[in-house]
Amino acid sequence: MTINSLPQQAINVHPSIGTALVDAHSKETKLFRPSTMRSVTLSNRIIVSPMCMYSSENGYFNDFHVAHYASFAIKGAGMVFIEASAVEPSGRITLEDAGIWCDTHIPVLRQITTLIKSQGSVPALQIGHAGRKASVYSPFHELSGLLLKKEFGGWPDQVIGPSAIALSEDYTVPKEMTEQDMSRVTEKFIKASIRADKAGVEVLEIHSAHGYLIHSFLSGNSNQRTDQYGGSLENRMRFPLKIIQCVRDTWPQHKPLWVRISASDHKNDHGDIGGEDKDGWDINQSVIYARELNKIGVDVIDVSSGGNLAIADYSAGPLYQVPLCHYIKKEANVTTSAVGVITEPKDAEEILQKGKADYVLLAREFLRDSGWVFRAAKELHVQVQWPKQYASADRERYS
Numbered sequence: 500m501t502i503n504s505l506p507q508q509a510i511n512v513h514p515s516i517g518t519a520l521v522d523a524h525s526k527e528t529k530l531f532r533p534s535t536m537r538s539v540t541l542s543n544r545i546i547v548s549p550m551c552m553y554s555s556e557n558g559y560f561n562d563f564h565v566a567h568y569a570s571f572a573i574k575g576a577g578m579v580f581i582e583a584s585a586v587e588p589s590g591r592i593t594l595e596d597a598g599i600w601c602d603t604h605i606p607v608l609r610q611i612t613t614l615i616k617s618q619g620s621v622p623a624l625q626i627g628h629a630g631r632k633a634s635v636y637s638p639f640h641e642l643s644g645l646l647l648k649k650e651f652g653g654w655p656d657q658v659i660g661p662s663a664i665a666l667s668e669d670y671t672v673p674k675e676m677t678e679q680d681m682s683r684v685t686e687k688f689i690k691a692s693i694r695a696d697k698a699g700v701e702v703l704e705i706h707s708a709h710g711y712l713i714h715s716f717l718s719g720n721s722n723q724r725t726d727q728y729g730g731s732l733e734n735r736m737r738f739p740l741k742i743i744q745c746v747r748d749t750w751p752q753h754k755p756l757w758v759r760i761s762a763s764d765h766k767n768d769h770g771d772i773g774g775e776d777k778d779g780w781d782i783n784q785s786v787i788y789a790r791e792l793n794k795i796g797v798d799v800i801d802v803s804s805g806g807n808l809a810i811a812d813y814s815a816g817p818l819y820q821v822p823l824c825h826y827i828k829k830e831a832n833v834t835t836s837a838v839g840v841i842t843e844p845k846d847a848e849e850i851l852q853k854g855k856a857d858y859v860l861l862a863r864e865f866l867r868d869s870g871w872v873f874r875a876a877k878e879l880h881v882q883v884q885w886p887k888q889y890a891s892a893d894r895e896r897y898s
């Protein structure tokens with residue numbers, strides 16, 4: 500019998516792992532307050548941020564991914580983001596990126612989503628296109644980040660972007676996209692969202708950050724077009740909004756759609772609020788973008804930053820992106836998630852208590868400690884549901 504054929508009641512855990520067991524403290528904390536977006540309920544607000552594992556062959560997830568993602572669900576994360584998955588092969592950053600460009604990618608993704616659900620967590624997937632940052636060596640290679648040439652399996656001749664401007668000397672000069680290219684890529688995003696739905700993904704996120712294709716259209720630092728897709732902010736947002744609108748129209752209405760943005764290219768702002776980059780990409784343009792996304796039915800703006808300039812002016816210290824998230828939440832009046840060097844439970848709780856974000860995402864801290872949810876519960880004095888198989892560890896701690 501495979502997990503897909505198990506009756507649902509045999510694998511569901513009640514209450515979900517990571518749920519606060521009602522007591523005075525859990526009512527006060529926000530981190531452990533459940534939240535509902537459309538038809539999806541999270542048992543807490545702690546989310547595993549999308550992280551490329553650069554461990555796929557031809558885009559397929561494998562046993563490593565199954566174990567990796569299940570480990571966070573078993574340990575109570577409210578939602579688990581599955582890494583950026585490319586909507587077409589040439590939209591991969593590296594040869595080892597995950598992909599969702601064909602139907603045969605669905606079954607193993609379904610296995611991951613089923614496992615995540617079986618623990619009471621929510622499976623989310625990020626889909627994206629690397630744009631001008633495609634075709635480089637993975638971080639595991641000694642040539643990490645350098646251009647992967649055609650003779651070694653790369654595809655520099657297929658790298659696309661808004662304009663023929665390379666990110667740096669290490670990258671290839673992308674081909675300026677035609678309207679035909681834009682229609683093709685839009686269609687790839689739509690098809691990827693259909694596959695994600697079939698694979699049991701409950702929350703979809705579109706990657707519009709870190710200098711990849713969508714972000715590179717938004718920013719004048721990478722988009723120098725003179726047609727209706729470049730120049731004014733309205734023009735630069737046209738293609739990104741078109742893709743996202745088409746996905747929203749296709750993605751089931753009862754399922755939430757998130758968009759990850761880079762709040763700024765950090766050209767002149769030292770990582771803070773301010774320091775305009777009107778012709779490039781700055782926080783005030785992000786506020787306008789967030790409002791537009793909200794209008795077309797995007798549920799959560801996931802606020803990250805940077806990635807579109809080879810040299811940017813900021814340092815990534817603890818909580819460094821939280822002020823950007825707070826500003827966008829306030830100014831655009833949207834639901835947001837905060838990410839970036841959030842490691843301490845009390846900080847995560849304070850972000851939510853002070854209304855700076857609605858969800859917190861952790862990336863590297865979950866790699867260090869997949870049981871971070873239990874650590875947070877302990878430090879915030881909240882008793883939470885443990886997996887029954889591990890309950891003895893919890894009882895010993897509280898006895």
Ligand SMILES: Cc1cc2nc3c(=O)[nH]c(=O)nc-3n(C[C@H](O)[C@H](O)[C@H](O)COP(=O)(O)O)c2cc1C
Binds near residue numbers: 548803838840
């Ligand atoms: C190994 C690794 C892979 C990542 N892959 C992605 C990705 O697929 N998509 C994405 O939007 N961000 C990705 N990121 C960025 C993280 O989601 C997160 O925004 C960043 O690491 C800051 O959070 P942290 O300080 O909690 O690690 C990745 C980060 C790491 C460390």
